[in-house]
Amino acid sequence: MKFTTVILIMAIVLPCLFYKEMEANVVCPPGQSFQHCLPACQRPCETRKKGVLCDKKCNRGCYCVPGTVLKSKGSSECVNPSKC
Known part of the structure; x- marks a missing residue:
């Protein structure tokens, strides 16, 4: 019973640690930040x-910081909407 409990805990904790480590290494383009949960587009x-x-x-990924939008489709440059 104890062995099963340990295995179950490891199965839950290890993936969380792995994802945290992966996210810590994400480098987003200037003007963007890594977000855990935003719409795909x-x-x-x-x-x-x-x-x-x-x-x-x-979805997880790099997104324009609040108050900015992508300059164009396929671009990673974020601009103030007034500059569109």
């Missing part, structure tokens, strides 16, 4: 005002 300037549907599923 980032609306760039050209589609920001259009009614583009976005996958609301939780």
